[in-house]
Amino acid sequence: MNFELTEKQKLVRNSVRAFSEDVLGPLASSVDRDAIFSWEAANELSKINAWGIQLPEKYGGADLDSISYAITIEEISRVCGATGLGLTVHNSVGAYPILKWGTEDQKERFLYDIASGKKITGFTWTEPNAGSDAAGIECMAIEDENDYILNGSKIFVTNGGVASVLLVGTKYKKKNGETGMAAILVEKDMKGYEIGKKEDKLGVRSNLTTSLYFNDVRIPKENILGKESDGFKIAMHTLDVGRIGIAAQALGIAQAALEHSVEYAKGRVQFKKPISSFQGVSFKLAEMATEVDAARLLVYRAAHAKDTKERFSKESAMCKYYAGDIAKKVTLDALQIHGGYGYMKDLPIERYVRDAIVTSIYEGTSEIMKLIISQQILRGNI
Numbered sequence: 598m599n600f601e602l603t604e605k606q607k608l609v610r611n612s613v614r615a616f617s618e619d620v621l622g623p624l625a626s627s628v629d630r631d632a633i634f635s636w637e638a639a640n641e642l643s644k645i646n647a648w649g650i651q652l653p654e655k656y657g658g659a660d661l662d663s664i665s666y667a668i669t670i671e672e673i674s675r676v677c678g679a680t681g682l683g684l685t686v687h688n689s690v691g692a693y694p695i696l697k698w699g700t701e702d703q704k705e706r707f708l709y710d711i712a713s714g715k716k717i718t719g720f721t722w723t724e725p726n727a728g729s730d731a732a733g734i735e736c737m738a739i740e741d742e743n744d745y746i747l748n749g750s751k752i753f754v755t756n757g758g759v760a761s762v763l764l765v766g767t768k769y770k771k772k773n774g775e776t777g778m779a780a781i782l783v784e785k786d787m788k789g790y791e792i793g794k795k796e797d798k799l800g801v802r803s804n805l806t807t808s809l810y811f812n813d814v815r816i817p818k819e820n821i822l823g824k825e826s827d828g829f830k831i832a833m834h835t836l837d838v839g840r841i842g843i844a845a846q847a848l849g850i851a852q853a854a855l856e857h858s859v860e861y862a863k864g865r866v867q868f869k870k871p872i873s874s875f876q877g878v879s880f881k882l883a884e885m886a887t888e889v890d891a892a893r894l895l896v897y898r899a900a901h902a903k904d905t906k907e908r909f910s911k912e913s914a915m916c917k918y919y920a921g922d923i924a925k926k927v928t929l930d931a932l933q934i935h936g937g938y939g940y941m942k943d944l945p946i947e948r949y950v951r952d953a954i955v956t957s958i959y960e961g962t963s964e965i966m967k968l969i970i971s972q973q974i975l976r977g978n979i
């Protein structure tokens with residue numbers, strides 16, 4: 598077992614950290630306040646190949662391993678959690694399934710523009726009546742000659758306001774009576790595709806979360822990923838991948854909160870001493886640092902498992918559950934250490950708290966992660 602990053606992984610960390618601090622740092626607070634997506638930042642992200650982190654060079658991607666991927670999302674989220682979210686969703690649950698299950702034609706049609714950031718992508722499964730119960734979706738695609746006609750609606754779509762192509766989960770019905778669940782690629786310029794309201798959110802505000810409506814959208818069969826009946830399997834496997842990225846996002850937010858807290862505790866003087874000299878504060882810092890480190894180990898282990906194992910549901914669920922939960926705790930601890938100043942918007946601490954909360958909700962809540970972990974261990978995968 599090797600706990601050292603490779604030279605390339607260290608280089609990724611250093612370069613993405615420098616980029617994030619220089620380019621995203623000056624924007625992070627204002628895009629959060631105004632809840633706007635920064636196309637300026639999106640263009641800059643293209644220059645470091647962040648829209649195609651794991652796509653092969655053949656399609657214009659950076660072709661990095663999964664630990665480098667996690668490091669990239671972690672470093673970007675350390676500065677701007679909302680940008681980390683948009684990127685991880687685009688790369689993991691948007692681009693990845695096209696690479697894994699797409700036909701060569703689908704890869705040629707979509708992956709170049711996805712890798713360059715010209716086309717932003719995402720994954721939309723959740724509906725008003727189907728959240729944790731992913732099998733309960735009601736969108737329906739009915740076969741019609743060489744197409745499917747899609748009707749229904751989706752909610753809480755990350756990148757929804759800016760995506761050009763999305764993986765959409767739907768039930769389907771064929772002329773021969775076959776029914777099931779399919780994963781289809783729906784494009785923004787298709788007739789009947791309508792973007793709904795932009796959500797006004799607590800955190801990750803500069804990512805444009807929207808609802809979507811499909812009104813008789815004609816989907817050519819060339820836009821189905823895998824076989825029609827593969828949809829649910831594709832979604833579950835894709836979420837295993839996605840959760841590593843969400844965990845890396847949570848980790849980056851928690852790391853930022855820890856670093857700020859250490860600096861603040863050393864500099865803030867009360868009772869004629871730095872507050873770091875009080876055990877009530879320094880022990881809190883010790884707990885935070887340990888939790889952040891433990892989350893990092895789980896995230897990198899899951900990333901390594903993705904590169905080396907066929908299935909990694911347990912590792913992925915564990916890192917998402919743990920990193921999401923400690924991100925909430927560590928950011929709240931950071932706020933407490935900053936006292937009243939931490940509560941004010943002049944400092945980024947309250948943004949970290951707001952951004953951390955949702956990491957234990959999307960791509961499966963912490964309760965659903967525990968369900969996956971317990972099912973795995975009870976089956977003997979301990």
Ligand SMILES: Cc1cc2nc3c(=O)[nH]c(=O)nc-3n(C[C@H](O)[C@H](O)[C@H](O)COP(=O)(O)OP(=O)(O)OC[C@H]3O[C@@H](n4cnc5c(N)ncnc54)[C@H](O)[C@@H]3O)c2cc1C
Nearest residue numbers: 720721722723728729730753754755958959960961962964
């Ligand atoms: C900002 C944001 C962005 C999102 N982006 C996307 C996206 O891009 N694509 C997408 O498809 N979805 C997205 N989602 C949706 C997200 O994945 C769901 O919100 C999440 O899966 C939970 O579903 P729900 O909100 O319907 O809650 P529910 O499923 O109604 O759950 C409510 C509560 O009940 C608990 N619960 C439910 N079932 C069980 C159970 N069996 N055992 C124990 N507890 C249970 C849950 O853990 C939760 O605490 C996003 C959500 C948010 C907030």
